[in-house]
Amino acid sequence: MWQGVARGIVSGASIVIVLAWVCADALAQTGQLLSFSQSDIRRIRSLGPWPPNLPPDPSNRVSGKPAAIELGERLFFSAALSGNGSMHCASCHVPARTWTDGRARGSGLSELDRNTPTLENLRLQRWYGWDGANDTLWAQSIRPLLDQREMHSSVAAVARTVRQDAQLASMYAKTFGRLPGAGDERVLVNVGKALAAFQETIVSARSPFDAFRDALVAGDLVSAARYPEAAQRGLTLFIGRGNCIACHAGPAFSNGEFHEIGIGYFITGSGVDSGRHGGIARLRSTRLNLLGPYNDDRSRKAAIGTRHLREQQRNFGEFRTPGLRNVVLTAPYMHNGSLATLCDVVNHYSELNEERLHADGERILKPLRLIADEKNDLVAFLESLTGVGRGAAPAERPAACGATVR
Amino acid sequence: MMLCSIPSIRNGLLLAALALAAVAQTADRPARPSSPYSCEMVGGERLSGTQVDVMYRVVPGPITIGKHFAVAMLVCPHAGVTSPASVTVDATMPEHRHGMNYKPSVKFEYGGGQGFRYRAEGMMFHMAGSWELKIEVRAGGKIDRLTRRIVVE
């Protein structure tokens, strides 16, 4: 222990850190709290705080407004918005399933090529969709209305529905200050903005990890020690040797940008999913982007990313880094739903086939060659990102990850 | 008793280290070429080339992962070098073999006795780790390629 004190002083660290260090060492002997270095603590700190403080979206003048949130919720569950009156947003983004559908790939009026993502914590993203084809939540919310494989409606039909449904029209007037006008596109965009206002309120609950993070940062080591040891070991891998935090960064566990991690991108029957490459092209071609006429922020400050986008060869097959909060509740995984469980995901990173990575892509990932215990630790950590009050993990809770395949 | 003496040892070591660092710095830095410009920027860092010196500052600093930032620059041609013809800014993560997902735009702001002010908008470091900032200035018919390693956590 005296050795610990001396070490602390010589390194010039503050008293708090010295105590934290000493106590962490001491508690580690009782087998409850592993020792985390100062740089570990800095990294762990960067994964919070939670819930985050979210300002309204400047591109959407009704963001955060109660009337808009109410209208958005109503629209979200309204089948009248779909072409044949059979589907609403919640048909695929099922609230009780953490706003996903539990399927590998979405299925609307016909089959989709991509997995249905959760709608939690979207305000923290910069790009929307697996390929980031939209730069606002409101534009992204319009896409499924018009996509013929999803709700298959049209600009005119959506506007007509809002005008003709007395209740929708009056909620619209309360939100936007006037009844839906004659311009169909304007009405459609406002529907998107109300849908966005509602979805922005969907935020994951605090998790055991958040309690641990706050305790560690505050130097409350007794509380920190309540975090399961397996999760602590998994966290150590996540921020250390596994380097997961390089991409799964920040409070939502996503850097909001695009990477290729060796998930195939062939689509049955119809060629390839070009990922970010096609996403950039679609983003640039729509007048619903932040450079277009519907951005409510005159300063155009939020458009800085859209204005400076750089198209690159490596964008082909890149997808947006998903957030990891409540991840155990949103199986199956990846843009094409090709991995069924978190064990499958961890196995993927462990046994990664480097030849499958783009030849001219990034050099970040290396096969981690984890042993079975390490895989279970990493899964225990990912499970600890589950919001408290979300009940136990789902029925198909992954079994132990088993023996390492050699 | 042993412990009590440690802080003084520490202080001694610290002073020695500081002195060494100071020596290393003066030894490393090339003699500053004479320049008709004052080339001063509050909180700026200096990069020296063969044709120009560049003072730069990150705005807002320090860099946050995944957040856009700008680079304010003051380009100061050395004595006898004409005014800069162009300035470009970029960055890569050499160990990861990738660059930024954004292509910054550089704007000339104004020139005066201090030097020539430019500003690069649209920069973003989207991962933690070691980045290389590159500022290229074309002046006097030559190109100065100035680089600086920046580690973000």
Ligand SMILES: [Cu+2]
């Ligand atoms: Cu990188």
